[in-house]
Amino acid sequence: MLVKKSKMNRRDFIATSLTAGAAATLVGKNVFGKEASPQWLKRPATVIRISNSEVMKKDGTVNAELVQKMVDKALCVFADVKDVSEAWSKFVRPEDIAGLKINTLGLKSIRNTNHVSHFHAVNNALISGLTRLGLKSENIIIWDRNDRDLSNAGYMPVTSGKGVRCYGTKEHAGFDEREYSVGKVKTRFSNILTRQTTALINVAQAKSHRLAGITAAMKNHYGSINNPKEFHDNACCNPGIAEIYSLAPVQQKTRLIIVDALYAVIEGGPGWSLHYMRPMNSILVATDPVAVDRVVLEMIDGIRKAEGMEPLANRVRFLEAASELKLGKADLAGIDLVDIN
Helix, strand or coil, X not given: CCEEEECCCHHHHHHHHHHHHHCCCCCCCCCCHHHCCCHHXXXXXXXXXXXXXXXECCCCCECHHHHHHHHHHHHHHHHCCCCHHHHHHCCCCCCXXXXXXXXXXXXXXXXXXXXXXXXXXXXXXXXXHHHHXXXXXXXXXXXXXXXXXXXXXXXXXECCCCCCEEEEHHHHHCECCCCEEECCEEECEEHHHHHHCCEEEEEEEEEEECCCEEECCCHHHHHCECCHHHHCHHHHCCCCHHHHHCCHHHHHHEEEEEEEEEEEECCCCCCCCHHHEEEEEEEEEECCHHHHHHHHHHXXXXXXXXXXXXXXXXXXXXXXXXXXXXXXXXCHHHCEEEEEC
């Protein structure tokens, strides 16, 4: 198994993305006291990308056992440890209530087919790691904006009893009464984020977006607020994606970012369609939301270039805005990409 750590220019980055894929919130920010910046995280703009060409079958079915191995390996490399439970301990405590914020928007055309099986495989791999760390399964909540979108990925509401919980904000939790000013607009966050969980795992998808250019880790929080439509002007900028990500609930709760890039939607997003879905066979792990979104952009643009399509980079403005807010690294030269093939 090859592990390669490098700094890349744009041309090299796209070439590597094609080979590996298609062929900040700092960790524990003020959560673990004075050890909030441990030795292994001297460079928070590190992105782990683990890829395996056999993880996705042509019919859309995912190899769940292989996904588990990929997630565990990526976490261990990121934390610089050999044991996955020790890796998880860098981000989450056994007494935490962990929320897995997933993105199930736009699945209508492929709902409840083999092509949504990767949602379950990735989330189950994360749940396995969290329970091995010592979290009770009922202290894990899979959530998104509403039950309808969750059901399109094959998730039904589970709000009580033993086992992992799963439900939408709109139907079961509601939005916190506290308002946050974002420019001239005010917004409220899901009670799942603000009141019901103590640790957030941002589980994002790799998709194009007709307004923002792409949607991945940062835009995932449009599913965490009560009024996302009010933040779609100006390519989701000023105010938009970056400003929402900078707000206290996101900053205080986020422990880890996982990007499910087993598939990418290279055009027509945020909706999913078989015509524009491409297997990238990758999972990304990071704590820098700007860096990981930049990697996702380069991966998608790498595929688009190979297919003769215009790049999305010219449409993506929120990464620079996020960099100016010091949320992470938007410049490829400042990102350490670690590839595990």
